[in-house]
Amino acid sequence: MTLEIRPDPEEVGRAREWARSRLAGLGIAADEPLAETLILLVSELVTNAVVHTGRPALLRLSLPGGPPAPPVPPAGADPAPSVTVRLEVADASSRAPVPRCAGREATGGRGLALVDCLADRWGWSPEGAGKSIWCELDRCSQPRESAAPACGVQPAAYEDLLFEAF
Incomplete structure (x- = not known):
C-alpha cells in the first residue's frame, strides 16, 4: 500500500490517518501497542521527509493480511508466531539520514x-x-522486553555518535 506525500507539513496528519485506516481494515485497533507505535513512526519518518527534503515522498506500508495475533501461550509452550509490519518512506533526496544530538x-x-x-x-x-x-x-502477543525500558533512560549508540532520548 502506498500513499503519495506532498512536501507540506500538513501531510503528516494525513499520513497518520491513512495508516490508521489501513490498520483498522486488518482488525488492528488504534489503541493496540503495535498501532500506536506504528503511527508514531509514520509521524517521525514522514516529518523527516517533508521537513528535511522539501520534496514529495512515498509512504509504503507492508501489513500482514491475516487475523490478529493469537493469545499468549501458556508457560512452557512455544511462543506465538509474530508477523512483521514494514514502514518505508522514500524521497527524492540522495542525502543520507543523519542522526542528530539534540539538547x-x-x-x-x-x-x-x-x-x-x-x-x-x-x-x-x-x-x-x-x-x-x-x-x-x-x-x-508478547510485549517486547529489551527496547522499551531503554527508551528515555539509557543512551542509544549510532555508529560514532551518542544520543539520549529525553
Whole structure:
C-alpha cells in the first residue's frame, strides 16, 4: 500500500490517518501497542521527509493480511508466531539520514533516536535518485522486553555518535 506525500507539513496528519485506516481494515485497533507505535513512526519518518527534503515522498506500508495475533501461550509452550509490519518512506533526496544530538531544550532532532528505540529494525538504502528509510515492527502477543525500558533512560549508540532520548 502506498500513499503519495506532498512536501507540506500538513501531510503528516494525513499520513497518520491513512495508516490508521489501513490498520483498522486488518482488525488492528488504534489503541493496540503495535498501532500506536506504528503511527508514531509514520509521524517521525514522514516529518523527516517533508521537513528535511522539501520534496514529495512515498509512504509504503507492508501489513500482514491475516487475523490478529493469537493469545499468549501458556508457560512452557512455544511462543506465538509474530508477523512483521514494514514502514518505508522514500524521497527524492540522495542525502543520507543523519542522526542528530539534540539538547534538552531542542524542539527537534530526536526522530531517528525514536525510530531506533521503537522499531525492531530500521535502516535506509538508495532508491533511484533518492533514498528509502524503512523500519519494521514485529507483531506478536508478547510485549517486547529489551527496547522499551531503554527508551528515555539509557543512551542509544549510532555508529560514532551518542544520543539520549529525553
